[in-house]
Amino acid sequence: xxxxxxxxxxxxxxxxxxxxxxxxxxxxxxxxxxxxxxxxxxxxxxxxxxxxxxxxxxxxxxxxxxxxxxxxxxxxxxxxxxxxxxxxxxxxxxxxxxxxxxxxxxxxxxxxxxxxxxxxxxxxxxxxxxxxxxxxxxxxxxxxxxxxxxxxxxxxxxxxxxxxxxxxxxxxxxxxxxxxxxxxxxxxxxxxxxxxxxxxxxxxxxxxxxxxxxxxxxxxxxxxxxxxxxxxxxxxxxxxxxxxxxxxxxxxxxxxxxxxxxxxxxxxxxxxxxxxxxxxxxxxxxxxxxxxxxxxxxxxxxxxxxxxxxxxxxxxxxxxxxxxxxxxxxxxxxxxxxxxxxxxxxxxxxxxxxxxxxxxxxxxxxxxxxxxxxxxxxxxxxxxxxxxxxxxxxxxxxxxxxxxxxxxxxxxx
Amino acid sequence: xxxxxxxxxxxxxxxxxxxxxxxxxxxxxxxxxxxxxxxxxxxxxxxxxxxxxxxxxxxxxxxxxxxxxxxxxxxxxxxxxxxxxxxxxxxxxxxxxxxxxxxxxxxxxxxxxxxxxxxxxxxxxxxxxxxxxxxxxxxxxxxxxxxxxxxxxxxxxxxxxxxxxxxxxxxxxxxxxxxxxxxxxxxxxxxxxxxxxxxxxxxxxxxxxxxxxxxxxxxxxxxxxxxxxxxxxxxxxxxxxxxxxxxxxxxxxxxxxxxxxxxxxxxxxxxxxxxxxxxxxxxxxxxxxxxxxxxxxxxxxxxxxxxxxxxxxxxxxxxxxxxxxxxxxxxxxxxxxxxxxxxxxxxxxxxxxxxxxxxxxxxxxxxxxxxxxxxxxxxxxxxxxxxxxxxxxxxxxxxxxxxxxxxxxxxxx
Numbered sequence: 054x055x056x057x058x059x060x061x062x063x064x065x066x067x068x069x070x071x072x073x074x075x076x077x078x079x080x081x082x083x084x085x086x087x088x089x090x091x092x093x094x095x096x097x098x099x100x101x102x103x104x105x106x107x108x109x110x111x112x113x114x115x116x117x118x119x120x121x122x123x124x125x126x127x128x129x130x131x132x133x134x135x136x137x138x139x140x141x142x143x144x145x146x147x148x149x150x151x152x153x154x155x156x157x158x159x160x161x162x163x164x165x166x167x168x169x170x171x172x173x174x175x176x177x178x179x180x181x182x183x184x185x186x187x188x189x190x191x192x193x194x195x196x197x198x199x200x201x202x203x204x205x206x207x208x209x210x211x212x213x214x215x216x217x218x219x220x221x222x223x224x225x226x227x228x229x230x231x232x233x234x235x236x237x238x239x240x241x242x243x244x245x246x247x248x249x250x251x252x253x254x255x256x257x258x259x260x261x262x263x264x265x266x267x268x269x270x271x272x273x274x275x276x277x278x279x280x281x282x283x284x285x286x287x288x289x290x291x292x293x294x295x296x297x298x299x300x301x302x303x304x305x306x307x308x309x310x311x312x313x314x315x316x317x318x319x320x321x322x323x324x325x326x327x328x329x330x331x332x333x334x335x336x337x338x339x340x341x342x343x344x345x346x347x348x349x350x351x352x353x354x355x356x357x358x359x360x361x362x363x364x365x366x367x368x369x370x371x372x373x374x375x376x377x378x379x380x381x382x383x384x385x386x387x388x389x390x391x392x393x394x395x396x397x398x399x400x401x402x403x404x405x406x407x408x409x410x411x412x413x414x415x416x417x418x419x420x421x422x423x424x425x426x427x428x429x430x431x432x433x434x435x436x437x438x439x440x441x442x443x444x445x446x447x448x449x450x451x452x453x454x455x456x457x458x459x460x461x462x463x464x465x466x
Numbered sequence: 467x468x469x470x471x472x473x474x475x476x477x478x479x480x481x482x483x484x485x486x487x488x489x490x491x492x493x494x495x496x497x498x499x500x501x502x503x504x505x506x507x508x509x510x511x512x513x514x515x516x517x518x519x520x521x522x523x524x525x526x527x528x529x530x531x532x533x534x535x536x537x538x539x540x541x542x543x544x545x546x547x548x549x550x551x552x553x554x555x556x557x558x559x560x561x562x563x564x565x566x567x568x569x570x571x572x573x574x575x576x577x578x579x580x581x582x583x584x585x586x587x588x589x590x591x592x593x594x595x596x597x598x599x600x601x602x603x604x605x606x607x608x609x610x611x612x613x614x615x616x617x618x619x620x621x622x623x624x625x626x627x628x629x630x631x632x633x634x635x636x637x638x639x640x641x642x643x644x645x646x647x648x649x650x651x652x653x654x655x656x657x658x659x660x661x662x663x664x665x666x667x668x669x670x671x672x673x674x675x676x677x678x679x680x681x682x683x684x685x686x687x688x689x690x691x692x693x694x695x696x697x698x699x700x701x702x703x704x705x706x707x708x709x710x711x712x713x714x715x716x717x718x719x720x721x722x723x724x725x726x727x728x729x730x731x732x733x734x735x736x737x738x739x740x741x742x743x744x745x746x747x748x749x750x751x752x753x754x755x756x757x758x759x760x761x762x763x764x765x766x767x768x769x770x771x772x773x774x775x776x777x778x779x780x781x782x783x784x785x786x787x788x789x790x791x792x793x794x795x796x797x798x799x800x801x802x803x804x805x806x807x808x809x810x811x812x813x814x815x816x817x818x819x820x821x822x823x824x825x826x827x828x829x830x831x832x833x834x835x836x837x838x839x840x841x842x843x844x845x846x847x848x849x850x851x852x853x854x855x856x857x858x859x860x861x862x863x864x865x866x867x868x869x870x871x872x873x874x875x876x877x878x879x
Contacts (some may be wrong), residue, residue: 092507335756336749343748357768
């Protein structure tokens with residue numbers, strides 16, 4: 054079986070939700086042994102949507118439609134699916150009841166148009182939505198299956214996991230089990246990772262090993278098929294172990310996290326606290342760390358110190374040091390980290406100073422020059438980086454470099 | 467003419483670049499009077515890509531392909547376009563020369579595979595890439611035109627603006643001019659904005675007025691067609707003026723910026739300085755502000771104070787106040803803002819304190835409760851908010867609320 058993801062709704066197309074959903078669904082489907090071959094986004098035009106659905110059903114066996122299940126007139130997925138499946142829409146009493154209860158609980162008057170959300174194509178399998186008002190459904194015509202899910206990521210994900218995935222598992226012809234694992238890698242260009250992995254890199258093997266990029270880090274995806282789940286898992290385990298041995302500290306985690314998750318886990322395991330001092334990243338390092346639930350247990354405080362004045366007043370960086378080396382220098386990065394740790398009373402501190410541009414660069418100190426310092430209980434370590442890109446990308450690269458240097462120092466401590 | 471955007475490359479599909487490109491291109495094409503009807507993403511499979519290109523050329527007149535122009539074996543756009551256009555690839559000497567110079571300037575040995583980037587379909591129009599190594603091209607077969615551009619957003623955007631847009635403008639059959647303007651709105655749900663605009667809201671009119679969502683704010687897009695550019699612009703001007711009169715301060719800007727751009731512009735105009743104190747947003751307000759070039763002129767410093775201890779030590783919030791009202795309270799938000807302004811010596815300060823979850827909520831103080839305080843030269847203003855969503859979404863909503871309250875106080879000052 055292969056699949057196509059069909060996203061509807063002009064806002065979904067123009068916003069980023071459709072693509073986030075597609076990335077999530079692609080991985081889940083891959084884990085079920087169903088490759089996603091196409092991803093199509095279409096605005097709210099009935100004819101375009103119907104044509105896209107017909108085409109998808111002609112070229113793949115499974116079409117996942119996201120979005121277009123809301124109550125307004127431009128939510129067309131129910132009608133389009135009904136036409137495609139050649140089954141009229143029927144209003145399901147249990148869904149009407151559920152809608153009435155939801156609205157009553159929120160003490161909101163239900164508009165008559167909301168009842169459209171209780172309609173699904175005759176004969177289709179209902180996909181309950183435990184957290185929202187739009188249910189989904191699974192319909193079938195010939196060899197094609199159409200799964201309709203809402204566009205709201207949290208609702209869609211829960212419904213896929215609870216109803217669609219079990220359905221697809223039960224439907225699978227092949228009895229072979231699949232196991233999938235993502236190793237998260239930072240600190241090596243993707244183009245040289247293949248060489249480094251040597252024969253362990255095998256996009257077409259079983260286990261297969263491939264790479265993809267995700268927000269500045271690399272995902273090494275290991276996937277095995279076998280007669281049983283435990284055998285597939287063992288194959289993945291064995292290959293993942295060899296990859297980890299080959300890559301060492303370049304592997305910072307598994308699954309879906311970022312470098313910030315790895316850092317916070319190390320801090321928690323070692324019962325260490327952290328302070329952050331940021332110049333060119335302007336709060337991004339702290340923002341990334343505080344995206345992780347429970348960050349407050351380790352992160353004592355953060356400071357954004359753009360001006361020399363603030364570096365002196367907030368972190369105790371001496372004016373003489375700033376005057377003699379300049380704000381973007383290894384000694385100043387070091388002084389910022391030491392000052393942050395001392396003033397916050399933390400075990401570790403990470404400091405970033407650099408030139409994010411577009412202005413402020415010189416031939417000696419070009420845009421993209423960044424220093425990161427990590428102060429720990431036993432030493433201060435400083436690294437110099439030269440990044441390419443524009444302002445926002447430079448902030449992102451600098452923040453990842455800072456988190457990774459901190460991770461390395463934590464591993465050494 | 468209508469268009470389809472076809473994104474290639476598995477990384478583009480799984481990452482978010484494809485969709486960012488599609489959103490950008492959709493707007494540019496709309497401004498040229500070319501509606502984008504489909505957006506398709508396909509992995510690096512020759513047959514799938516060729517089928518998608520054929521289909522696109524059959525259902526729209528203009529196909530924009532992004533990605534797949536790099537030097538590696540899985541970059542297939544050149545070959546696929548060559549097959550579709552029925553024109554062989556020819557190596558262009560001027561492109562070979564350019565590639566050699568680029569690599570020489572960076573002192574990197576050029577691999578033979580890089581020369582593939584000098585190949586374009588015979589008879590196609592070259593689209594120069596002033597900032598990268600992958601040139602684009604425009605080919606034609608029958609009534610369909612195929613525009614191939616690299617997937618790197620900055621390169622793609624520059625090439626579209628410099629070569630593709632002028633080409634499309636010259637090719638347009640209709641002689642009517644189009645003018646487009648985006649009014650940026652914050653502080654009203656999209657569902658009630660239509661009512662508020664009344665007859666000014668006209669998705670099908672000329673000028674047309676529609677809405678779309680963009681990262682927590684609403685874009686009101688005004689578009690007019692007329693015999694001349696100046697007439698179209700006057701129509702847009704007139705409608706935009708009436709919309710602004712109706713919405714007042716809800717309109718925070720025009721074009722592509724965020725609330726942070728509006729805030730920094732007001733600060734610069736009024737020659738005022740700013741300090742930021744963040745608890746639940748964890749650095750996101752400072753991060754947003756520092757994404758804007760030149761933010762350092764107004765933003766003196768930022769502080770991330772998660773713990774009560776840090777609130778006291780860094781901002782001078784009294785322990786008694788924290789004990790009697792709790793860290794998530796109006797008095798503490800106020801004290802944080804006053805402390806931040808005083809310690810930084812800034813004219814304004816914005817402070818955020820709240821419960822981002824998932825843990826830490828109580829029946830009295832649920833997850834999503836947020837206080838924002840803005841301290842200015844003449845007063846301190848505090849607002850209480852109740853947001854829905856999970857941790858990262860709550861941080862985003864809180865940061866936008868903080869920037870907007872700051873904007874309102876700046877307007878009043």
